Amino acid sequence: MVIRTMGFLRLALHMLLSLMASAYFGGGHVANGADVPVQLNDDVLGLIVFKSDLSDPSSYLGSWSEDDTSPCSWRYVQCDPVTGQVTEVSLDGLGLSGKVGRGLEKLDHLKVLSLSCNNFTGSVGPQLALPSGLQRLNLSRNGLSGRFPTSLLNMSSIRFLDLSENSFSGPLPDGLFGGCSSLHLVSFAGNMLEGPIPSSLAQCIFLNSLNLSSNRFSGDPNFAMAIWTLQRLRVLDLSNNMLSGPIPAGVSAVHNLKVLLLGGNRLTGQLPGDVGLCPHLTALDFQDNLLTGPLPWSLRNLYSLVSLSLANNMLTGDFPNWIGNMTSLQYLDFSSNKFAGSIPTSVRNLQSLRYLSLSDNGLSGNIPLSLAYCSKLTVIRLRDNSITGSVPGELFDLGLQEVDFSNNKLVGPVPPGSSRLFQSLHTLDLSRNNLSGDIPAEMGLLSNLRYLNLSWNGLSSRMSPELGYFQNLTVLDFRNNDLYGSIPGDICDAGSLAILQLDGNALIGPIPDEIGNCSSLHLLSLSHNNLSGPIPQSISMLSNLKILKLEFNELSGELPQELGKLEDLLAVNVSYNRLTGRLPAGGIFPSLDQSAIQGNLGICSPILKGPCVMNAPKPLVLDPYAYGNGPRDGHRHRHEGSSHNHMFLSVSAIVAISAAFLIACGVIVISLLNVSARRRLAFIDTALESMCSSSSRSGSLAMGKLILFDSKVCPEISLSNPQSLLNKASEIGEGVFGTVFKVPLGTQGRMVAVKRLVTSNTIQYQEDFDREVRVLGGARHPNLIELVGYWWTPQLQLIVTEYASNGSLHSKLHQRLPSSPPLSWATRFKIMLGVAKGLAHLHHSFHPPIIHYNIKPSNILLDESNNPKISDFGLARLLTKLDRHVMNNRFQSAPGYVAPELTCQSLRVNEKCDVYGFGILIFELVTGRRPVEYGEDNVMILSEHVRVLLEHGNVLDCVDLSMAEYPEDEVLPVLKLALVCTSQVPSSRPSMAEVVHILQMIKTPVPHRMEPY
Known part of the structure; x- marks a missing residue:
């Protein structure tokens, strides 16, 4: 600590001298004009000052030393080989946190600054002075907030500007693009920006890519009149905003446009008539708007189009016959419109088509046999139309993964399918048609089928x-x-x-x-x-x-x-x-x-x-009608007339009553004996407790003492009675293994968490208890709650751990106040990775491995920087057996987290149970929903809900909307990883070490950033 303090003092002195030299000597020259070499490297000073505002938990910046004369040998820093000046600082995906502070202005020759995929927070204020020659600035995928940084105004040298996936809010400054003559790429996607898009954007004549998606930009799209003048534009993404009004014509002026995404707005009117005059378009998305009218004739000219989505509008007219001209199409979605007519036979020309959705229209006619020529087709959805005829058997010879023809007017049998279909199909929905005949026996060969719906037909089988x-x-x-x-x-x-x-x-x-x-x-x-x-x-x-x-x-x-x-x-x-x-x-x-x-x-x-x-x-x-339950009096008298012995007991009745009487007497006697025994046991327990209490007060180690693993924590603690500790406690939670209290420990008042364990089946010998607790105390890891010590008597066991000040993940996800900001994707991913590293440490650093057994958000605690810390790990080791009471409480307190094998009588607790719980935890982090949610007439099982959405190709519908923006290229593989972790077969789940490496590759696929768990 003394060395570090001296280092910062020396740094401050260096900076002061440098500033004085610059101010007094005019940048390195003395009054007589003789050159004096600068003794201090401004690049070193600037980067060290910048580093001083950061938190670097993994010590990636350990090579950055203020004692060095040049930073060119530092990691993540590049210099000009001729001048030796810093030209690039790239700190992507290092888990850094803190604020983007001062110091960077010293880097006069900096060209590239990239800080993406970290945990920087706070606002970027006007005091941030970036070098005037900066060309690439990437602050994406952080937690930055506040108004748009005005320090970026009039930076005429910037060519690449990416501030996406943060929490910037408010409108864009009117003069933002006043000096944008060098801009080639702009991305502000995934923030909370609002208001109109500045018309000064038209001055960015060299702009190639503009992405303002997933914000709150509003107003009519007349600004597009200016955008259409950007003739070098290749990519335009304004999707998922609040733009309204008609789309102005003139898009054809952007002759080189390749990607046009305007979906998820409130656009009205017709599609631009000249949109088909952009011959290089490969992706066109107008879905989720209020567009009306027929399709423009010019669309037939888009021969290079790969993806076309017009879903969820009010477009009309017949389904176009010219669709076959788009021979490069792979994705076609016209669902939820008002198209009529039949599917044309020209679809046979779509040889590259993989996804076809025409659901919820007014289509009629037959399913064309020519559709079977689309040999790469994997998803076909035609539900909610008026399609007639039979299901072409040739379609079932393709390698389809999903078929949805529900709610049409199809007749005939269900096709048997082919060997190719048997291996690929996972969803088949032919419900609400007029199908007849048998259910094909070949259906039993659909080995990957997960969803089968043939309801509301006329199948007779x-x-x-x-x-x-x-x-x-x-x-x-x-x-x-x-x-x-x-x-x-x-x-x-x-x-x-x-x-x-x-x-x-x-x-x-x-x-x-x-x-x-x-x-x-x-x-x-x-x-x-x-x-x-x-x-x-x-x-x-x-x-x-x-x-x-x-x-x-x-x-x-x-x-x-x-x-x-x-x-x-x-x-x-x-x-x-x-x-x-x-x-x-x-x-x-x-x-x-x-x-x-x-x-x-x-x-x-x-x-x-x-x-x-x-x-x-x-x-x-005795009397079947004694309680008014029988027939009317007349019916009763007929019974009385036919039998005169109804008032006397039969022999069997007498025997039965006698037996019942003897049994009742036996029960009473046994109950009295039990009461007496319980009283004796209670007396013995009271006597033992009294003995233990008196022994504790006398300081006997065997009968109760607070054991601390590190005497440096609270050296003055020497409690002999836990009651003095618990008297100052406040209860903060309760779980399967006991109640948790928040307690100030020692004269310094350090907060700790104390768990009072349930005594059922707890280890009954202090030596065994001490041995097991010390094993858990040795499990030190940044993502594990530190075990401080314990108290033990046969009647009372306490576990003392560090206290996490920021609460549990459960409270952040499911009990968040409206005034509290939601967890960003960067924070959620950091929590996933941290929990995975903690579990991997428990599983792979101990023999036998330490099994947590109870992974869920309430057992994931957060420190002040939202770093996750796993609590309650290994407490199952303190039980002599996992009795049914504990297991039942486990199932009740964590529905949805329990691995399926734990429901068996064998209670096979192994590492794969934790992997299952971790997979559910991923689902919860991504969706913000609980693992099981109960509606009025249905139950939502989160893992199955995500699985079905993934199979239907719309898994992003389940992502937590409160995040505002998230990287699809991370969310999708993370969800797929969760599905593997929650496999019903334990052996199919990965190890936690494998999970850690997979998550690291998803976030930053760079070899030197793959850190061990």
Whole structure:
């Protein structure tokens, strides 16, 4: 510390001398004109001052020393080989934080300054004086905020300016582009900028790329009149703003334009008639606007167009026959418009087409056979039209991944498919058509199929046992067909099924007991069939079940009492069956309304009128009509006339009553004995506690003392009674393993967190407890909460850890106040990477590895710089066994985070359980949503929601909107990584070391930046 202080003093002295020399000697010359060599290097001084405002947790800038005479040997710094002056400083993706402060103005020859992908915060004030010769400035992907930096005004030398993905707000200065004659690229995307786009932009005559997307720019697009004069423009992205009004003509003047993106605004009127006169266009996006009218005729000239999206407008006219002219098209989306007519046969010319969406229009006619010539097609969506005819079997010979023809007027059979389709198809939706015939047996060969919906058709087929072959199926919907036969017992052999809907068919027989194998099932709906027999008890094994619908069948017997243990069950309907007896006592059943249980023979419930029939084999009947439940008096008298012994007990009744009396007496005796035993045990416990307390006060180590691993933390602490510690505590949380308190420790008042452990199954010998806690105390890592010490007695165990001042990730994601800013993508990614490094340290630096077992946002704490620190790691080591009580609390307190293998009786706790929880954590960070969310009539499982969106090609719809902007090239691979981490098969999940390296490659794919965990 003394050395560092002296270094800064020496630096300050150097700077003072330099400034005095510059001011007094006029930049290095004495009064008599003789040259005096400058002794101090301004580049060194400027960079050291700049570094002094930064936090460099990984010491990337360790080579930057104020004692050096030149910075040319420093990492991330480049110099001119002739003059030795600094020309480039590139600090991208180093995890730096702090503010962009002074010092850079000393670098007179700086040409390139790149600080992207860091955690810089605060505003860029006018005091920031950048070198006048700066050509490239990149501050993207940070947390910078405030008004647009006025220090960038009139920087005539800048050619590349990227401030994207920050939190800059307010309008752009009118004179921003006053001296932009050198500008080639401008990107302000992903901020919160608002107001009109300055008309001075027209002065940037050399501009090649302009990206102002994902801001709040408003007003009519008349500014485009000026933009159309920028004849060197190649890329124009104004998408996802609040621009309104018609798009002015004149785009054809930008003859070299390649990318035009205006989607996600409020533009009205028709498409520009001359847009097709830009022959080099490769991407054209007008989706999510209010555009009307037909397509301009000039579009047919865009032979080089690769991507065309006009979705979610009000465009009219027939689907264009000239679409076949666009032979380079790979992506075509005309969905949610008012196009009519039929799909032309000219689509056969689209040999490069991969994605085709024409959903939600007014298209009619047949699906053209020529569509099968588009051999690269992977996604085809034609839902919500009036298309007729049959499904061309030739289409099912392609390597399609998604087919959605739902809600049309298709007839005929379901094509069987080919070997190529069997390997590729993951989504098939043919629902709400008029299809008929059998369900092809070949469907069982669709090994990657995850979503299958054939509901609301006229399919007349036996429920095939081949349905059990689907290894990855999550949704199976066959509602409202003419299916017959029984439900195959192997329907859940794959174990991945989450939604099973077979309502409205002619199914018979019992519900198979094997239904309990559907361990992932959330929705089971078998209503409106002819199913019979009892409701299988195995349904109670479906711990994830949320909705159970069995109404309008012939089911009989009593509801299994074990169903009351399904605590996640939200909706049940068993009405109009032949059920009898009591409802289960637990779960949702006591709160069911009449509509959910009416129409049965005799369910016992106070909300139902009529008989209550118990399903006992030999009921004890004293007077079946004693409580007014029986028939009218006349009916009763007929019974009395036919039998005169109704007032006397039968022999079997007497025997049964005697047995019941003896049992009751036995229960009373045993209860009295238990009470006596409990009193003796309580007396013993009290005596032990008294002994322990007195021993503690006497300072006995074995009977209780605060053990600190580092005596330097609080050397004056020598507590012999924890009560004096807890008296000053304030409770801040409660978890599976105990209650957490915030406590000032020592005379200095250092805050620590104290967890009072639950004593159930905790290690009962101090030596064993001390050994395990010291192992956890040795797990030191920047992303782990430091273990400070512990208190132990047989009756009380405390764990003392460092206190994280910024709260938990849970509070930042789900309990954020409106006045608090949301977490930026850079911060979220930093949290992901930090948590991954912490877990990798636990898994790979200890033998046996330390398993966290309870990864979730409430166990991820944040310091003042939002660096993540994992808490509660390894506490399972302090238990002699993971008993059922702890496991049940674990499942209840962390729904959605629990790895599927933990629901098994074997309780196989290994590193892959943490990997699963980390994958769920990624989903939560990216989406801002909880892993399980309950609606009025549905349940959203976040991992499945993201998986389905990814399969449908619109996964970015799930990204947290509060981030304003995010890099798609990072979000997409991060979500795919999360899907791999949450694989149902533990062996398919990566190790945490692999996760760390993958995240580092996603963020900064540069070899020398790959740091170990």
